[in-house]
């Protein structure tokens with residue numbers, strides 16, 4: 001069980017080779033030891049305090065976020081989120097939930113099964129793991145620690161909004177991300193739309 005989170009430390013880091021100023025925020029009180037991180041972008045035009053922040057809950061994806069894997073859309077979504085949130089002001093909550101919560105090694109096992117024809121959710125189930133093991137309650141607790149009660153949520157995943165609302169955060173607008181489709185990730189994205197009602201519009 002998680003106690004209330006409080007802010008531990010806020011540190012400025014110039015990211016994108018110094019083009020973007022981002023404030024990285026650590027927290028006290030999450031006894032999972034996951035080290036989820038908040039990242040605040042002030043916004044280029046209107047002062048961030050004067051409007052509802054644009055927020056992205058981004059689940060860790062080492063292969064996509066760091067190496068630009070074409071098997072998913074995570075790296076491109078993270079880039080898009082940095083662009084848009086740096087422009088408009090808000091937060092990325094970078095959640096250490098690799099592989100929708102199953103971890104990196106298990107995700108590689110799931111990829112090996114997908115290479116044999118199973119879809120992204122079936123592969124998790126074949127490993128006796130939840131098809132989506134993520135709990136976004138911790139993101140709601142992070143927002144409360146940041147004194148953010150209302151958000152505009154950058155996502156195509158309705159479950160993220162629903163879980164935030166259940167944990168007392170007011171999602172005033174759902175802002176869809178672009179659909180970053182390529183020859184490798186098309187069926188992965190189509191499966192998310194079909195099985196989990198992600199709002200993805202394909203060409």
Ligand SMILES: Nc1nc2c(ncn2[C@@H]2O[C@H](COP(=O)(O)OP(=O)(O)OP(=O)(O)O)[C@@H](O)[C@H]2O)c(=O)[nH]1
Pocket residue numbers: 057058059060061062071072074077097098099100101102107110111120124154155156157160177188198
């Ligand atoms: N188990 C598993 N996880 C995957 C696979 N492909 C990507 N992932 C993970 O899925 C997660 C995607 O996270 P997000 O982009 O934050 O979330 P989302 O549910 O796609 O929703 P959006 O907000 O619309 O992007 C990351 O943790 C990835 O590591 C896969 O084939 N199997």
Ligand SMILES: [Zn+2]
Pocket residue numbers: 061063064065072073074075
């Ligand atoms: Zn990914």
